[in-house]
Every structure is written in C-alpha cells, then in structure tokens.
Amino acid sequence: xxxxxxxxxxxxxxxxxxxxxxxxxxxxxxxxxxxxxxxxxxxxxxxxxxxxxxxxxxxxxxxxxxxxxxxxxxxxxxxxxxxxxxxxxxxxxxxxxxxxxxxxxxxxxxxxxxxxxxxxxxxxxxxxxxxxxxxxxxxxxxxxxxxxxxxxxxxxxxxxxxxxxxxxxxxxxxxxxxxxxxxxxxxxxxxxxxxxxxxxxxxxxxxxxxxxxxxxxxxxxxxxxxxxxxxxxxxxxxxxxxxxxxxxxxxxxxxxxxxxxxxxxxxxxxxxxxxxxxxxxxxxxxxxxxxxxxxxxxxxxxxxxxxxxxxxxxxxxxxxxxxxxxxxxxxxxxxxxxxxxxxxxxxxxxxxxxxxxxxxxxxxxxxxxxxxxxxxxxxxxxxxxxxxxxxxxxxxxxxxxxxxxxxxxxxxxxxxxxxxxxxxxxxxxxxx
Amino acid sequence: xxxxxxxxxxxxxxxxxxxxxxxxxxxxxxxxxxxxxxxxxxxxxxxxxxxxxxxxxxxxxxxxxxxxxxxxxxxxxxxxxxxxxxxxxxxxxxxxxxxxxxxxxxxxxxxxxxxxxxxxxxxxxxxxxxxxxxxxxxxxxxxxxxxxxxxxxxxxxxxxxxxxxxxxxxxxxxxxxxxxxxxxxxxxxxxxxxxxxxxxxxxxxxxxxxxxxxxxxxxxxxxxxxxxxxxxxxxxxxxxxxxxxxxxxxxxxxxxxxxxxxxxxxxxxxxxxxxxxxxxxxxxxxxxxxxxxxxxxxxxxxxxxxxxxxxxxxxxxxxxxxxxxxxxxxxxxxxxxx
Amino acid sequence: xxxxxxxxxxxxxxxxxxxxxxxxxxxxxxxxxxxxxxxxxxxxxxxxxxxxxxxxxxxxxxxxxxxxxxxxxxxxxxxxxxxxxxxxxxxxxxxxxxxxxxxxxxxxxxxxxxxxxxxxxxxxxxxxxxxxxxxxxxxxxxxxxxxxxxxxxxxxxxxxxxxxxxxxxxxxxxxxxxxxxxxxxxxxxxxxxxxxxxxxxxxxx
Numbered sequence: 001x002x003x004x005x006x007x008x009x010x011x012x013x014x015x016x017x018x019x020x021x022x023x024x025x026x027x028x029x030x031x032x033x034x035x036x037x038x039x040x041x042x043x044x045x046x047x048x049x050x051x052x053x054x055x056x057x058x059x060x061x062x063x064x065x066x067x068x069x070x071x072x073x074x075x076x077x078x079x080x081x082x083x084x085x086x087x088x089x090x091x092x093x094x095x096x097x098x099x100x101x102x103x104x105x106x107x108x109x110x111x112x113x114x115x116x117x118x119x120x121x122x123x124x125x126x127x128x129x130x131x132x133x134x135x136x137x138x139x140x141x142x143x144x145x146x147x148x149x150x151x152x153x154x155x156x157x158x159x160x161x162x163x164x165x166x167x168x169x170x171x172x173x174x175x176x177x178x179x180x181x182x183x184x185x186x187x188x189x190x191x192x193x194x195x196x197x198x199x200x201x202x203x204x205x206x207x208x209x210x211x212x213x214x215x216x217x218x219x220x221x222x223x224x225x226x227x228x229x230x231x232x233x234x235x236x237x238x239x240x241x242x243x244x245x246x247x248x249x250x251x252x253x254x255x256x257x258x259x260x261x262x263x264x265x266x267x268x269x270x271x272x273x274x275x276x277x278x279x280x281x282x283x284x285x286x287x288x289x290x291x292x293x294x295x296x297x298x299x300x301x302x303x304x305x306x307x308x309x310x311x312x313x314x315x316x317x318x319x320x321x322x323x324x325x326x327x328x329x330x331x332x333x334x335x336x337x338x339x340x341x342x343x344x345x346x347x348x349x350x351x352x353x354x355x356x357x358x359x360x361x362x363x364x365x366x367x368x369x370x371x372x373x374x375x376x377x378x379x380x381x382x383x384x385x386x387x388x389x390x391x392x393x394x395x396x397x398x399x400x401x402x403x404x405x406x407x408x409x410x411x412x413x414x415x416x417x418x419x420x421x422x423x424x425x426x427x428x429x430x431x432x
Numbered sequence: 433x434x435x436x437x438x439x440x441x442x443x444x445x446x447x448x449x450x451x452x453x454x455x456x457x458x459x460x461x462x463x464x465x466x467x468x469x470x471x472x473x474x475x476x477x478x479x480x481x482x483x484x485x486x487x488x489x490x491x492x493x494x495x496x497x498x499x500x501x502x503x504x505x506x507x508x509x510x511x512x513x514x515x516x517x518x519x520x521x522x523x524x525x526x527x528x529x530x531x532x533x534x535x536x537x538x539x540x541x542x543x544x545x546x547x548x549x550x551x552x553x554x555x556x557x558x559x560x561x562x563x564x565x566x567x568x569x570x571x572x573x574x575x576x577x578x579x580x581x582x583x584x585x586x587x588x589x590x591x592x593x594x595x596x597x598x599x600x601x602x603x604x605x606x607x608x609x610x611x612x613x614x615x616x617x618x619x620x621x622x623x624x625x626x627x628x629x630x631x632x633x634x635x636x637x638x639x640x641x642x643x644x645x646x647x648x649x650x651x652x653x654x655x656x657x658x659x660x661x662x663x664x665x666x667x668x669x670x671x672x673x674x675x676x677x678x679x680x681x682x683x684x685x686x687x688x689x690x691x692x693x694x695x696x697x698x699x700x701x702x703x704x705x706x707x708x709x710x711x712x713x714x715x716x717x718x719x720x721x722x723x724x725x726x727x728x729x730x731x732x733x734x735x736x737x738x739x740x741x742x743x744x745x746x747x748x749x750x751x752x753x754x755x756x757x758x759x760x761x762x763x764x765x766x767x768x769x770x
Numbered sequence: 771x772x773x774x775x776x777x778x779x780x781x782x783x784x785x786x787x788x789x790x791x792x793x794x795x796x797x798x799x800x801x802x803x804x805x806x807x808x809x810x811x812x813x814x815x816x817x818x819x820x821x822x823x824x825x826x827x828x829x830x831x832x833x834x835x836x837x838x839x840x841x842x843x844x845x846x847x848x849x850x851x852x853x854x855x856x857x858x859x860x861x862x863x864x865x866x867x868x869x870x871x872x873x874x875x876x877x878x879x880x881x882x883x884x885x886x887x888x889x890x891x892x893x894x895x896x897x898x899x900x901x902x903x904x905x906x907x908x909x910x911x912x913x914x915x916x917x918x919x920x921x922x923x924x925x926x927x928x929x930x931x932x933x934x935x936x937x938x939x940x941x942x943x944x945x946x947x948x949x950x951x952x953x954x955x956x957x958x959x960x961x962x963x964x965x966x967x968x969x970x971x972x973x974x975x
Contacts, residue, residue, distance in 0.1 A: 074565050076565050076566070098569075098734055098735070121834055124867065125832075125834040125865075125867060128834050128863060128865045128867070129834075185730065188730035188731055189642050189643065189645070189729070189730040189731030190642075190728065190729060190730040190731075191465070191469065191727065192468055192469055192727060192728060192783055192786070195469035195470060195471070196469075196470070196786065199470060199792050202792070206804070209803075209804050209806070209807060210804040210805070210806065211806075212806070213804075213806035213807055213808040213866060213879070214807075214808050214864065217863065217864070217865070219865045219866060219867075227870075228806070231805065231806070233805075251782050252782075254775070254778045254779055254782055255728070255779045255782045255783070256730075256779075258774075258775035258778060258779065259729065259730060259775045259776055259779050260772055260773065260775045260776055261643055261729055261730050261731075261732050261776065262730045263775070264732070264733070264736055265730065265731075265732070265733050265736075356871075412733065412734065412735065413569070414646075414731075414733045414734060415733070464787075466791075467787045467791070468783050468784075468786060468787045469786075470786055470787075470789055470790075470791055470792045471791045471792065471793045472791045472793065724780060724783065724784065725780070727783055728776075728779050728780045728782075728783040729776060729779070729780075
C-alpha cells in the first residue's frame with residue numbers, strides 16, 4: 001500500500017498490562033488467579049498474542065473500493081488544533097474517500113514534564129502538579145498520590161477524612177462525566193447538550209469551591225487527610241444539587257441518548273473486544289462497557305468505599321453506545337453515593353497529624369484510585385529525602401488512546417471522531 | 433414604464449429583501465440558539481443586540497481577504513458567487529401576495545428548484561479550489577448530499593402540483609382558498625401531510641443544516657468547504673446559506689400553509705393588503721422551527737444520510753406521488769360521483 | 771415509533787428556552803465568591819495597621835514556583851526590616867501553600883480575581899515595602915482563620931493598576947447571587963445534626 005508509514009506494529013502488552021509490582025508495598029497487588037476471580041469471564045490471554053473475535057451479527061465494516069478501482073489515499077491531519085479532538089491530540093489519518101484505513105495518534109503537544117518536576121517538589125507541593133495532569137478530575141490524582149505517600153510513611157488516615165475524600169471524589173466524578181457527556185454530544189453536532197452539562201457542572205464547581213477554595217485546581221487532598229474540614233454552608237448546597245440533578249440528568253439523557261439520530265451514529269461503532277481491551281490495559285468505563293466488571297472501588301477499596309453500598313454498571317455491547325450508557329449510569333450511582341456519604345458523614349478529624357515537611361522512608365509504593373477515566377495509579381519511589389525520587393503516573397486515558405490504532409481502521413471519519421470522544425480522553429493526563 | 437426598468441427594480445427589490453432577511457435571520461439565529469442554550473444571545477451592541485449583524489457585516493467587509501497562494505484563483509473567486517447568485521435568483525420566483533411578487537412565472541416552482549440545484553456546484557467548486565484536504569472532503573460531501581436530495585425535494589411537491597394543476601406560485605396559493613367543513617382551511621398541509629414531512633427532511637438536507645450539515649460539520653471539518661474563505665467571500669456564502677433557509681421556509685408556506693391567505697378572509701381586500709405580512713409571519717415561524725431543529729439534533733453520518741436519501745426518501749416520495757395521482761383520478765373513474 | 775426520541779429532545783430544548791438565562795451580566799453584576807476562594811495573595815494587617823509579617827521566609831520556601839521574594843536588612847535593634855516583599859502575580863497559581871505555611875497569620879488569599887493588566891510591569895506586585903517587623907509571636911491557633919479578605923496591597927494604586935485601566939470600585943458593582951441552577955430548597959432544620967462544623971484551630975499539616 002502506498003504511503004504507509006513504517007510505524008512498528010505495537011506489541012500488545014500482556015506483561016505490562018499488570019501494574020508494576022512494588023516490592024515493599026504494603027497492599028498485595030497480585031491479581032487473583034483466574035478461577036477465583038468471579039469477574040473474569042474467560043481467561044486472560046497469554047502474553048504476546050491476542051486475537052480479535054469474530055464480529056457479532058449486524059456489525060460490519062465498510063466495504064473497500066468498488067471493482068478494485070485504483071484510488072489514492074489521502075493522508076489527513078486531524079489536529080492538533082481541532083474543535084473536537086478534546087485537547088491537543090494529533091490524529092494522523094489515512095483515508096480512502098470517507099473510510100479510515102489507518103489512524104495513528106501523535107501526542108506530546110501538552111507535555112509539561114510533570115513527572116520530572118515532581119522530583120523537585122516537596123510532598124505537599126506535588127498536589128499542585130497533579131491537579132494539572134488530569135485537570136478534569138484533579139482530586140482523584142491527588143488522592144492517589146496521598147495514598148501512595150501514606151503507604152510509604154505509614155500514616156493512618158482518620159475515618160472522617162476518608163469520607164470527605166470519597167465525597168469530593170464522587171462530586172468530581174460527576175463533574176468530569178458531565179464534561180464528557182457535553183463534548184460527546186457536541187462531537188455529534190448537538191450543541192445544547194454541552195451547554196446544559198456545563199450548567200450542571202457550575203453547581204458542582206460552586207460546591208467544590210466552597211469546600212476547597214478553587215474551582216478546578218483544588219490542592220485539597222493531602223497526605224494524611226484533607227486540608228480543611230467541610231464548611232457548614234455546603235450541606236444545603238449539596239442537598240439542593242442532589243434534589244435537582246437526577247431529573248436534569250434524565251432530561252439530558254433524553255436529549256442526547258434517546259435521540260434516534262444519535263443512536264444510529266454510535267451503536268455498533270468503535271467496538272473494542274474484551275480481549276483487546278484487557279491486552280491494552282484499558283480500565284474504567286471503557287473496560288466495563290465490554291462486560292468486564294472491574295472497578296477499583298470494589299476490587300481494591302480505598303477511602304470510604306468499603307463501607308458504602310453501590311453497584312457498578314457493566315455494559316454489554318462494547319461499542320460507543322455501551323460506553324455512553326455506562327457513564328450515564330455511573331453518574332446516577334455517584335449521585336446516590338454522594339447522598340450516602342452526606343448522610344453518614346462521621347465526626348472526627350479531617351486530617352492526621354503530619355509533619356510539615358514529610359520525609360517518608362525509602363521505598364516504593366503504588367496506589368490506585370478509580371478516576372472517571374479508569375484506574376489512575378501513582379507509583380512513588382522515595383529515597384528518604386523531602387522530595388520524591390521518582391513519581392510515575394499511570395494515566396488511564398493514555399492506555400485508552402493507545403487502542404485508537406486498533407479500532408479506527410474500517411470506520412468512517414465521523415465514526416473516528418465519535419470513538420475518540422467516547423473513550424473520554426484528556427490530553428493533560430496522556431501527555432503530562 | 434420601461435419594462436427593462438421595471439424588471440431591474442424588481443430584481444433590486446428582491447436583492448433588498450434577501451439582504452434584509454439575511455441580517456434579521458443571523459440575529460434571530462444567535463438569539464434563538466442563545467436562549468435554547470439558557471444564555472442570552474448578543475445583547476451588548478445596540479439595544480438588545482439589534483445592531484450585532486450590522487457590525488458583523490462591517491467586520492466582514494473590513495477583514496483581510498486571505499487567499500492562499502496555492503488555490504485555484506479564478507475558481508476560488510467564482511465559488512462564492514456560484515453559491516450566492518442562485519439563491520438570489522430563487523428569490524425572484526417568490527410571491528408574497530398577488531400584488532407583491534417579483535415575477536409571475538408560469539413555471540415558477542420548476543424555475544425555483546432548477547435554480548436551487550445550482551448551489552451544490554458552487555460548493556463543490558469552493559471545496560476544490562481551496563486546495564485543502566478538509567475543504568475537499570466538505571465539498572465532496574456536499575456534492576453527494578445536496579445533489580442527492582434534490583430528487584425527493586422535487587418529488588415531494590409533485591403531489592401538490594397534481595392537486596393544484598399548476599406550477600405558478602400565485603395560483604398554487606389561490607387554489608388553497610376556502611374552507612372544508614366550515615372551519616378547516618384548504619391548505620395542502622392537511623391532505624399532503626406526508627409530503628410535508630418529506631419536504632422538510634429534503635429541505636433540511638438541501639440547506640446544509642443540522643441534522644444534515646455534514647459538509648460543514650463543525651466538529652469534524654471545522655468549516656468544511658468554507659475553510660479557506662475569509663472576509664466578504666465568506667460573507668457571501670454565509671449569507672447565501674441563510675437566504676436559502678428563507679427560501680425553503682417560504683416555499684413551505686406557499687405550498688403547504690396557504691401563502692398569504694388568512695382562512696376565512698380570502699376575499700377581504702384588507703386581508704389581501706396585509707398579505708405580505710401574513711406571509712412573512714408564517715415564513716418566520718417556519719424558520720424558527722428550522723432553527724429549533726438545528727439547535728437540538730445531532731448530525732446524521734454521511735453514509736446514513738445518503739442511504740436515507742436514496743433508499744428511503746425517493747421511494748417514499750414516488751409512492752406518495754402515485755397515491756396522490758390515483759386518489760385524484762378516482763372520482764373521474766367513477767363518472768364524477770363519489 | 772421511530773422519531774419519538776427526536777421529538778422529546780426537541781421538547782427538552784424548547785422547555786429550556788423558556789427558562790431564564792443562567793448567566794449574569796459581568797461586569798455590571800458580579801457573583802458572590804465563597805468564603806474560601808483562593809485568589810490573589812495579600813498581606814494581613816493588625817488593628818493598628820502594622821503588618822504581622824516577621825520575614826521568617828516560610829512562605830518564600832513553601833511556594834512551589836518561587837515567586838515570592840523578600841529582601842530585608844537588619845536595623846539597629848538587630849531586628850529584621852522588610853525592604854521589599856514582592857510577588858509575581860503573573861506566575862502565581864493560587865495554590866495557597868504560602869498562606870498555609872505562614873505561622874504568624876500574616877498572609878491570606880484575597881478574593882481579588884480581576885487581575886488582568888495590560889503591561890508586564892504590573893505582573894510583579896509589591897506586597898510590603900519598608901516595614902519593620904513585629905516581635906515574633908506565634909499566632910494563637912484560635913485566631914487563624916481560613917476566610918479570605920479584601921486585598922490590601924502596599925501601594926496598590928501606583929504599582930498595580932496602570933493609568934489606562936479605569937478604576938472599578940468594588941462597591942459600585944452589585945454583587946449578586948448566581949441565578950438559581952437548582953430549585954430553592956428549604957435550609958435544613960438548624961442544628962439537627964452538625965457533622966461538618968469547621969473546627970477552629972485545626973492546624974494544617
């Protein structure tokens with residue numbers, strides 16, 4: 001084929017799909033053996049090999065060419081400046097008419113050296129960096145980092161701090177999913193969804209600003225607990241939000257999800273099979289849409305989640321429609337969780353007593369949280385000084401993006417846009 | 433008076449109507465979309481933002497007209513004209529009232545559709561001449577879409593032509609006079625409701641408006657065929673798009689909603705004097721519905737769009753025309769009774 | 771029936787059209803910021819108008835981006851005298867770490883967010899200039915509060931606001947509550963349960 005870039009075919013990672021094992025980490029992160037894990041519906045593939053399943057009935061790939069007509073393929077640059085690539089993502093597409101032959105993602109336009117900068121910041125300053133990596137869910141990144149530091153320094157977090165952490169995490173999850181929903185609708189062309197989603201997000205950002213002091217770069221979750229206790233005026237705000245949000249969410253679901261045009265556009269598009277998803281290290285809603293029910297809040301519970309009662313939505317058809325349904329349901333689940341957290345908020349300290357300048361003992365720790373995009377993990381290596389030796393961010397959107405090369409071929413350009421939108425990519429987290 | 437002078441004056445009046453409509457429609461679109469998005473539209477420039485479009489036009493006139501060096505120069509300059517002039521020509525066939533009309537063509541409807549079919553040529557020229565891959569894709573999509581949907585657009589109104597027996601726009605409106613059963617106006621919306629739905633869908637596709645705006649899909653092609661245009665060249669194409677929406681809405685009013693007729697007052701001289709106002713009110717309600725659809729629905733994908741046009745709309749409109757013809761002929765088959 | 775979803779969606783849009791706008795007309799109307807809002811850093815003064823800053827340089831060390839700078843000299847009583855305490859407001863990310871680090875409650879995050887200027891000289895602000903330092907006295911835990919205050923920057927009129935910018939006195943603009951996004955709910959019965967009383971005196975790590 002002419003003009004094919006000699007990019008090396010990526011070796012699907014069987015080994016590196018598992019998180020890096022910390023030798024001295026307190027929690028055991030070994031995955032359960034296949035027989036014991038009820039969520040594993042089928043074996044994980046041996047390393048180095050994967051096979052794509054036969055397409056289910058009804059899904060088809062667009063036929064290529066007519067009568068072997070010799071046509072040229074156009075090489076197009078979608079991005080980095082583009083109204084719908086969700087950040088500065090550069091997709092290099094080779095298209096034949098309207099059909100995408102190959103697609104390649106080219107990242108790095110938002111790289112700011114966060115992991116390197118973290119080596120020169122004290123532990124209480126790293127939160128300011130992580131807020132900016134995944135800017136839509138800053139509290140989750142801060143939480144993962146704080147959990148890693150607490151593992152190393154063996155800090156015991158008070159119960160109330162854990163509950164506050166879960167509360168703000170769930171609020172942040174709803175906010176992030178609202179942005180996703182708005183931009184997803186806008187990718188398809190329906191603009192009001194975006195405006196309505198941001199309107200609801202304003203209520204959430206007001207709540208978070210009342211609690212933490214900032215609308216987006218929170219710098220609130222610290223090793224040991226949280227910075228400040230919840231102010232008294234925030235509870236009526238959250239209750240008002242909870243009273244109003246479910247009806248609004250149904251409205252927006254009607255506007256975007258029940259729309260037949262939208263359904264025709266996203267059903268059967270961007271199918272990611274479970275084996276492919278597992279091989280590429282996908283987590284979060286992207287993985288749950290394939291039918292694999294893995295949620296870090298249930299599998300490796302942290303903060304207040306062991307004490308809370310909730311279900312995780314799992315999809316069936318593994319296409320954009322399933323991802324849409326899973327994320328909408330996640331918003332509903334988060335709303336219920338916020339209600340539970342608010343009702344059961346305990347008394348106590350909002351933070352453990354921690355030294356002003358933390359010097360955790362030398363060692364490595366890995367901590368993961370369920371961010372709106374998947375499993376956000378921080379692997380921290382400390383050498384005993386007041387600055388981290390190495391901080392590695394396991395950004396879930398990075399792995400979601402790596403699957404683009406696999407699933408784009410055969411789709412139309414419009415489908416490419418919808419697929420990239422349904423994976424919930426945030427370039428800040430991918431590029432760091 | 434000199435007939436040539438009269439014709440020129442009529443053309444200038446049509447141009448005036450077109451430009452005035454453009455100004456009002458752009459402002460109306462921004463306000464309507466703004467309120468649907470729970471915000472205000474423009475409200476700073478002039479009272480309630482009324483001068484916004486004027487300022488936008490001045491801005492477009494004073495903008496630098498950037499033309500990349502690798503474009504096909506004459507085609508690049510021709511394309512906005514090819515998009516604008518047919519829209520202007522289509523205005524000449526509209527009849528706002530028996531006295532307020534720009535021409536009295538016996539084949540007015542046919543002329544209007546013929547002229548509207550020149551617009552996709554302009555879009556394809558714009559896409560090609562821009563020498564940019566994204567514009568090319570937009571132009572090709574327009575070629576596929578707009579040319580495809582002209583067929584159901586024309587076929588859907590054939591039923592009305594059969595029922596009224598004429599292609600003259602004024603006579604079509606006149607044939608909608610009267611009331612059925614004393615209260616229902618004889619507008620063609622009632623007997624030809626499926627044709628109205630087909631006409632709306634095909635009309636939206638002809639207008640390049642959401643849900644059929646694939647050729648300028650903002651979230652994929654940024655601006656589609658008009659990517660490389662700036663300044664008044666872009667202004668022409670922008671204005672032509674809004675003018676087209678007025679034309680389609682005016683067509684719908686003429687064909688389906690009785691034009692300038694107020695039900696029950698057709699012979700009233702005052703009602704005839706107010707005809708143009710009634711016509712404009714009906715047309716603007718139609719335009720509001722178009723903007724409402726534009727502000728709500730997502731975009732239909734290109735292959736689904738073309739499948740809809742070729743595989744669904746054309747057979748449906750053909751079937752409807754056949755049905756209309758049969759039903760019209762039935763009474764005469766039975767000797768004029770029943 | 772195919773199409774009901776579309777019609778319902780259009781009903782949603784027209785319903786929202788009848789709702790009022792959720793925006794306010796800035797700058798004629800401004801929203802109320804929550805108490806803990808973190809915007810420009812400002813020094814705090816005691817009742818006599820003296821600054822509480824003792825030039826301990828804790829904030830300078832705490833800033834992740836090193837934008838605070840303090841120049842002092844020792845006066846005749848061997849006490850520090852602040853020559854100039856500058857603050858690169860153009861580079862500040864409003865994280866609040868300096869305020870947390872100050873043991874004397876001499877800094878606070880004000881609510882001043884209208885910081886846009888049109889000359890780069892105004893991007894560096896002098897917080898304190900030519901001030902003696904008081905006796906170092908740890909702020910009692912009960913006196914530390916996390917509320918933000920009105921900005922009182924040293925020499926604010928000359929150095930920060932350039933001549934071109936029109937003065938907008940804060941009292942001229944009516945401060946409004948944001949348009950209600952959620953329906954008004956009754957405030958919960960007071961004191962029924964208070965799980966979230968902010969404990970005064972909680973020192974931050």
